Structures are given as C-alpha cells and as structure tokens.
Amino acid sequence: MSTPTIGVLALQGDVREHLDALRRLDVDAIGVRRVEELDRCHGLVIPGGESTTMVKLARVFDVFDAVRGRIAAGLPTFGTCAGMIMLADRLRDGAVGQETFGGLDVTVRRNAFGRQVDSFEAELDFTLFDDPVHAVFIRAPWIEQVGPSVDVLASVPIDGEGPGRQEMQGTADRIVAVQQGSVLATSFHPEVDDDLRLHRHFVDIVTS
Template sequence: MSSPSIGVFALQGDVREHLVALDALGVDAFPVRRADELERCDGLIMPGGESTTMVKLVRAFGLFDDFAKRIHEGLPTLGTCAGMIMLADRIRDGIEGQETFGGLDITVRRNAFGRQVDSFEGDVDFTIFDDPVHAVFIRAPWVEEVGPDVEVLARVDVPDVGDRIVAVQQGPLVATSFHPEVGDDLRIHRYFIDLVTQS
C-alpha cells in the first residue's frame, strides 16, 4: 500500500486539524460522516472533542455499530483525547451508561487532568521516538489500567498524583491523551500512517 486512505471521524471534534496534518504527510485524507466513507478507510482517526456528544451523534446517524465493527475487525485507528475514550473498553467518571466503541483493553479516567482552565502543555518522552513530543493536554483523560496486550508508549508525572499513562498501543490501535494535531510535530501521525501501511 503506497498511499493509504485515512478517514477522520467528522461528526464532532478536531477534524480539520487532523486533515491538515495528514495532508502534509501526503496521504489521502477525508472526513467520515457516512457508512460508505467509513468503508473507504484503510485507517481511521478518532479526534479530540466531546466523547459523550460523539456517542449521541453517531447513534443518531445510525453508525455506532458500523464504527465498532470495523475497529473490532482490525481497522487501524488512532484515538486522540476524546478519541482515546472512544477506543477504551472501560471508563471512569463518564456519564451514566456512556458507550464507547472499545477495542483497547484499557481503563481511562475522563477529564482526569481537570477542566478547560487546567489545560497545559509540555514535553513527553515516548518509547518509540528518540526525542520528546511536545504535547497539548485539553480536558484530557489518562489511562489508569492496561491489559496484558497493551504497550505503554508514554507517561507523564502528575504533581501530587504520580506517573500517569498518556499514550498506548494495542495491535493496530493507538491512543494519546493529548492532541498531536496541534502544532507542527507530525511524528505521531507519521507513526500511525506507517502502522496503516504495514497492516
């Protein structure tokens, strides 16, 4: 596969920023709002946004089962911030009955870093990169538990709390607590494109 087709879940969230990043890396990138667009995907990005709103909209459009099925069948998927929540098998501090697509054997805590005013940025060391990634955290989740098949890619030290996991991978699924589409560091997107190409 020379140039994979990567869709960005476009019912809600940071769609444009991901499309710009993918375009800069020369891949066929497009918003996904319908089942036929989902079928075109060699890979999928679940962007940051509001996870509860995402679920409501994808249910309203009758697409929840389509997305869940493709992800569980092995569609390479990158989830960022709210997208991480959408890929998690388990949520803490979600709304009652909150649904996710699942696929990642992780437990995430929603809005773990606090409210919008608690947003921050900083350099994060990754196991897969030589140099740190400058990460922007906006009402971000963190990962509290991982299953045996989940690889931890990055952690941050949270004052008065300790180490918290902020990036993981399980097979073709990758998720970050922060927003890699913000700024000009495209390494996470490039890593994901390589993963799609190899799948």
C-alpha cells in the same frame, strides 16, 4: 499500499486539524460521517472533542455500530483525547450509560486532568522517538489500567491534588499514550502541533 485512505470521524471536534496533518503526509484523508465513507478507509482517526456528543452523533448518523465493528475487525485506529475515551474498553467518571467503540484493553478516567482552566503543555519522553514530543492537554483523560497486550508509549508525572486524583498519594506517573496492535491512542492533541511524528507512525501502522 502506495497511498492509503485514512478517515477522520467528522462528527465533532478537531477534524480539520487531523485532516491537515494527514494530508501533509501525502495521505488521502477524508471526513467520515457515513458508513459508505468508512468503507473506503484503510485507517480511522477519532479526534479530540466531547466524547458524549460523539456517541450521540454517531447514533444519529447511524455509524456507531459500523465503527465499533470495523475496529473490532482490525481497522487501524488512532484516537486523541476524546478519541482515547471512545476507544477504551472501560471508563471511569463517564456519563451514566456512556458507550464507547472499544478496542483498547484499558481503563480511562474521563476529564482526569481537570477542567479547561487546568489545560497544560509538557515535553514527553516517548518510547517510539529519540526526542521528546511536545504535548498539549485540554480537559484530557488519562489511563489508569492497561491490559497485558497494551504497550505504554508515554507517561506524565502529576501530583495527587485536583479533580480525579483523590486516589493518588504524592507524585505518580499517569499513562497518556498507548498502542495495542493497530490501535494507537493519546490523551493529548498532536494535531495542534507541527510535529507529525505520531501521525506518521499511524500511517506506518496502516501501510504495514
């Protein structure tokens, strides 16, 4: 595949930032709101934003079932922050009856790191790369459980204080990046940084 077409689900969130990152890698990047746009894609990015709003808009635009079906059928997909929530098979602290696209055998805690004021940045060691990745966390989720086919790519150490941390004792590592086959997810926002390594890794998944 010489030049893949990669869609960014363009319902809400950091759509423009992901499109810019992909185009810098010479990818044919398009916004996706309709099934016919999804049908053009060799891969799909689900951006950060607000997961419950994404679900509602995906239903309004009648694309929810198509996205879920394409992911289940093997469409390479990259979810960041809210996109990680949307890819999780199981949620904690989700809205009542909150739906997800699924595709990742993980349990994700929504807004686990706290509110907007609890946003932070960190240098993360990644199994994929020799050098750390600068990660920006904004109202971010974390992963509490992974299935046997999920590869953990990065974790961040945190203490047991604050929202969503009542079950923790002392300091623990929380998983913030995973891959399961052709599905990649991070709880942070790589699209707001100039480092294109994660987007390049996803393009490699799409073209492999």
